[in-house]
Amino acid sequence: MRVFKFGGASVKDPDSVKNVARIIRDHHGTSPLVVVLSAMGKTTNALERLCAHFMEGNREAMMEDFTQIKTRHMAIAEELFPDRTHPVFNTLEQLFYHLYYYIIEKPGNNYNYEYDRIVSTGEMVSTQILSTYLTETGLSNRLYPAQKLIITDASFRDARVDWIMSVQTIQEQLAPFLKPGTGQDTPSLVITQGFLGGTPQGFTTTLGREGSDYTAAIIAYALQAREVVIWKDVPGLLNADPKLLKNSVLLENISYQEALELSYYGATVIHPKTIKPLLSKGIPLKVRSFEKPESGGSVIDDNASNDGVCPSYIVKFNQVLVSIFPKDFSFIAEDNLSRIFADFARNGVKINLMQNSAISFSVCFDFDKTKTPALLKDLEQNFTTRYNEGLQLITVRHYENAQLDDLVKDREVMMEQRSRTTLQLLVKKQS
Numbered sequence: 364m365r366v367f368k369f370g371g372a373s374v375k376d377p378d379s380v381k382n383v384a385r386i387i388r389d390h391h392g393t394s395p396l397v398v399v400l401s402a403m404g405k406t407t408n409a410l411e412r413l414c415a416h417f418m419e420g421n422r423e424a425m426m427e428d429f430t431q432i433k434t435r436h437m438a439i440a441e442e443l444f445p446d447r448t449h450p451v452f453n454t455l456e457q458l459f460y461h462l463y464y465y466i467i468e469k470p471g472n473n474y475n476y477e478y479d480r481i482v483s484t485g486e487m488v489s490t491q492i493l494s495t496y497l498t499e500t501g502l503s504n505r506l507y508p509a510q511k512l513i514i515t516d517a518s519f520r521d522a523r524v525d526w527i528m529s530v531q532t533i534q535e536q537l538a539p540f541l542k543p544g545t546g547q548d549t550p551s552l553v554i555t556q557g558f559l560g561g562t563p564q565g566f567t568t569t570l571g572r573e574g575s576d577y578t579a580a581i582i583a584y585a586l587q588a589r590e591v592v593i594w595k596d597v598p599g600l601l602n603a604d605p606k607l608l609k610n611s612v613l614l615e616n617i618s619y620q621e622a623l624e625l626s627y628y629g630a631t632v633i634h635p636k637t638i639k640p641l642l643s644k645g646i647p648l649k650v651r652s653f654e655k656p657e658s659g660g661s662v663i664d665d666n667a668s669n670d671g672v673c674p675s676y677i678v679k680f681n682q683v684l685v686s687i688f689p690k691d692f693s694f695i696a697e698d699n700l701s702r703i704f705a706d707f708a709r710n711g712v713k714i715n716l717m718q719n720s721a722i723s724f725s726v727c728f729d730f731d732k733t734k735t736p737a738l739l740k741d742l743e744q745n746f747t748t749r750y751n752e753g754l755q756l757i758t759v760r761h762y763e764n765a766q767l768d769d770l771v772k773d774r775e776v777m778m779e780q781r782s783r784t785t786l787q788l789l790v791k792k793q794s
């Protein structure tokens with residue numbers, strides 16, 4: 364069996380839904396398929412805004428958001444299902460009524476709980492629309508709620524997956540629907556919501572923004588899928604953000620390890636959470652374009668022989684460089700270092716790059732408006748600090764033939780580090 368994941372951009376309007384249905388039909392083949400779907404377009408952002416207005420008691424803005432979200436979805440449904448008496452309209456009305464009756468009450472004080480309750484509507488509605496459209500166009504399928512498959516703890520908005528329970532329930536619940544070639548009565552096509560989970564007590568949770576890829580990986584892991592395909596609005600994995608570097612190229616094949624390294628250095632294409640379950644079972648992850656479904660895209664698997672075929676570029680913005688000097692002019696040694704690392708750990712600041720000399724220790728990390736000043740205050744108890752902000756951290760994997768001119772021109776290099784495979788440059792734009 365296989366798992367397909369479609370993101371919000373792939374179902375942003377009626378034509379996109381039709382395109383997704385076409386891809387499912389063309390690529391379904393004979394083996395069973397689970398489709399994991401996100402909320403339509405930018406619905407999650409819109410629901411986040413609605414939730415914020417709900418919590419602030421800003422009812423007017425909240426109702427405006429509600430009407431907009433509902434109207435947009437109903438308009439999509441009306442174009443996909445010309446018969447206004449179709450039962451799907453009733454189901455969609457019910458999903459929106461649930462939300463409506465919830466938000467006209469007073470909010471509780473657990474923001475994250477309310478968030479999951481509200482924001483999950485996006486995926487509930489999108490999957491209902493896609494599942495019905497597939498049925499209407501002759502692809503029988505089973506819509507199965509993710510809350511009953513992905514079992515999590517109650518850390519709302521960033522729920523942790525209970526792997527043992529989830530694997531067991533996914534296997535038990537989905538097995539009857541995923542027999543190959545069973546035809547009409549027991550469809551071998553399952554649709555479920557990305558990003559959502561549920562506690563054993565039945566509360567809806569979410570896995571963190573962009574969590575749908577992770578959902579696909581969990582299901583693939585549980586069912587020992589043959590592959591996972593993430594259908595995106597890009598041709599596959601690129602070696603650089605095309606907004607930053609012209610002539611970016613497609614990485615046709617990289618290893619899990621390389622994908623983990625790239626995301627460690629700040630590449631945002633695939634979250635490490637998604638890679639790990641697939642790596643542990645050796646399930647290939649493909650990234651393909653829903654706009655050009657006939658082209659091959661990228662594969663992440665255990666073949667590392669193509670990892671170094673071209674350099675990959677990652678840029679992290681909004682970096683801070685702090686140089687730390689012992690107040691008593693002592694050398695930077697283990698006792699100083701352990702105090703410095705304790706300050707970083709206590710403030711939850713992750714180090715991106717570090718370097719030491721005899722009397723100073725320099726550290727680069729992401730700027731954060733609350734954590735950064737708190738960290739500096741702690742450091743300044745024992746050390747003198749020098750601080751630079753607004754920097755960029757450029758990481759180049761497999762840098763032998765790298766084109767650095769565009770990235771470093773007009774910039775001062777503040778720190779540089781090389782390993783056998785990775786070059787990192789911390790640069791400052793010259794004013």
Ligand code: ASP
Pocket residue numbers: 370371401402407408485557558571572573574575576
């Ligand atoms: N709809 C959620 C989000 O936009 C989850 C996802 O798309 O992966 O973050």
Ligand code: MG
Pocket residue numbers: 370371372401402407573
């Ligand atoms: Mg999304």
